[in-house]
Amino acid sequence: MTTPAAPARPLTGLLRHLGGERRAIVATIVLVVVSQVCLGAISVLLAAAVGHAVVLRDAPPGWFWALLAGLVILRALLTWGEMDASHALAFRVLARLRMALFDRYAVALPTRRRENVGRAASTAMADTERLEFFYAHTVAQLVAAAVNALLGLGLLTVVQPTLALVTLTALALVLATVPLGRRRLETLGHEVVEATGALSDRVVDVLGGLREVLGYGIHEPVRRQIRETGAEAARAAGRLETTHRVLAGAREAAVALAGVGVLVSVVGRDVAAEHVAALVVLALATVAPMADAAATCARLPALRAAAARVGTELARPSVLTLDTPQAPLPEGPLGLRMSDVDFGYDDRRVLDGFDLTIAPGEHVGLRGPSGAGKSTVVALASRLWDPDAGAVDLTDSAGDHVPISAVDDTALRAALSTVEQDGALFSGTVREAIAGPSTTDAEIEALLARLGLADAVTAESHIGEGGLRLSGGQRARLRLARAVLQRPRILVLDEPTADLDEASARQVTDLLGTLPATMLVVSHRPQTLAGVDRVVEMSSREASEGTPNPRRARNHAEHAARER
Structure with a gap:
């Protein structure tokens, strides 16, 4: 029996197993997008208020404060709703994936070949836990960053085209860090998932045969195997984290250059002094979420590896086939x-x-x-x-x-x-x-x-x-x-x-x-x-x-x- 192949696009391939949760994912995305836009608007309005007060030595009008207060209240409600919805969604996604695995194992196990059930257990437990955060939080974060960037660029294009061009360049610079080290991240992400999965496999096997381990006095070799497997998982995780830190440094440098470019493009231009702070904050509020999204993208290879493991398990061929059409069970003794x-x-x-x-x-x-x-x-x-x-x-x-x-x-x-x-x-x-x-x-x-x-x-x-x-x-x-x-x-x-x-x-x-x-x-x-x-x-x-x-x-x- 050959190992079933995982979907070519493992993360999107699992969506069909989430059933009705796809609507909840969309609703969570909408909440996060509106919340992110509100946060950007609050930041820009506060910067405008500071500029107005410092340059004109006058407080903004009452309607301004009412608008700002309304946005703050709305942001608080959206944050509460987002946290409540996303956490509930995460648990439902976890349950959906585990039930899909259980349903597949019900018809695909036991196979005719002796298999390590620890892999099935670690996939159902560890890999699905990695994925619940992706579908409940990460997708919404990525979409919100993209929508925020488009809105910010559109507003800057209307207000200050030159600054919009500089901001667009800054976004391109930040996004250019995404493909950096992609192949290494893919390799290391796969290694981490496989190494931690192997550790889970070993632990499940040992716990399942604990009586034999103690009865035959083989706990020392077992401990050594677990220690070696754990050390390999730790080394793989360390290599991956080091790569993430190097790439994080590149993103921070890109954001810093973007800030310098924004300041240079504003200073000396025909811009009212009281508006400078608001424009700078608007530009940075457009770039910053995309920098966070770029950092998130660097974490996707490990998630894809986990999704591939889940997809492989869900693609197991059934050991049983149900005839069509079905026949009723005969009455009486069988x-x-x-x-x-x-x-x-x-x-x-x-x-x-x-x-x-x-x-x-x-x-x-x-x-x-x-x-x-x-x-x-x-x-x-x-x-x-x-x-x-x-x-x-x-x-x-x-x-x-x-x-x-x-x-x-x-x-x-x-x-x-x-x-x-x-x-x-x-x-x-x-x-x-x-x-x-x-x-x-x-x-x-x-x-x-x-x-x-x-x-x-x-x-x-x-x-x-x-x-x-x-x-x-x-x-x-x-x-x-x-x-x-x-x-x-x-x-x-x-x-x-x-x-x-x-x-x-x-x-x-x-x-x-x-x-x-x-x-x-x-x-x-x-x-x-x-x-x-x-x-x-x-x-x-x-x-x-x-x-x-x-x-x-x-x-x-x-x-x-x-x-x-």
Whole structure:
């Protein structure tokens, strides 16, 4: 599987994932533009008042002060509104991007290739946080600076054309600093994002495997790796910051030259003395926001790199395809049928022409040596993946069938539950970890008693992160309880008793025997499979290198003969 490509323009490419927030972005831009214009007007009016008072030794008229007071009040209201709107927008943008990532991961993970989930976590957390400020604040700042510059140049052109030409030159000088070091900024911005992402990846991996780190005494090598990764991230950030400081010095020099040019163009010209201060401030108020915008542009490469990472994750190909048109889920008991199924990981074939039929309400066991493909059958039956070839269908009591790929995923998940051997439990109480929308505490307590957990936990017991406070066997039984409480019509279990002692395993098998759901049970333990209707044996075989297997017909016969 190749890595999906990010959009050519990553920052604008993400706008389609922001949905209705685009209107809020436009509204925030309008607020910031009007606020910036008000600030410029206040600065010019104050300079005019000072010039009037110093040169004419007279205070401006009352209407002038009323106008200035109105602008100050308006600026205060706009600033408050801008801060409120932009901060609210930032949180909504963050939520939109993270939900878009979650929705993509829901159909694109797990992939067939072993991946570092730390990258997905760091993209969803760190990279999206970088981008929320861009869409909520930076875009508005850039637009406001551009509008302010155009208005200032227009006003100067009417009042003092020579000064307008000098101001235009100053703006050009400031903007000329934007492409300076652009290639280096792009390179360093990418390095910083990748280095900090690698650090996040490493930390997520370590936290996820903290028990193993401590249990095997490998904390020193892990600390060294994190320290080295962090040092590389710090060096990359230092190089980027040094470049920003050099470019900031160039911008400050450009602004200083612009100020000198403005003063020179005003002094000695046919300009009333009381207007000099206002004109100088107007020119500088036109240039200064653009200098800030140029500084912001220097920060865009790192944001583009973060947006590219998010775009790459959002462009992940789906591991599942939904047939069109969709088919409704059959009523009543459901069966499962896998016909002539092929499946492989990269160039390693695992299933080759595999057949399995489970009638509605039937309990079927599946066993075989490691590597035979039992867990792959579980994943295909649970529709975590689609087969490379062949069909996986749901059947009803009349023998009619519906492709599992044609059923809406929400409806499918309500009808089919899977219990994986290494499945996760989320932090919180037992109720929060296993209860369905309509589950009562009485149902929870009764099921805990049947599974031999009543003396260990209650519905209110906190299980810790990932069930850390529980034993392996207790976690396994809670995962089963979670599936049972969903009242599924099909239940797929992968080694449900592997972590249990004989007594606990017996409680689990006794419970499974009473469930009306159609059931596929993968297990090595004869005791677990003793209560099923029949057992299917899977034989191990060498994986092909992506070429047709000549033993396919024989495999078909083996599977059919071994069902009993």
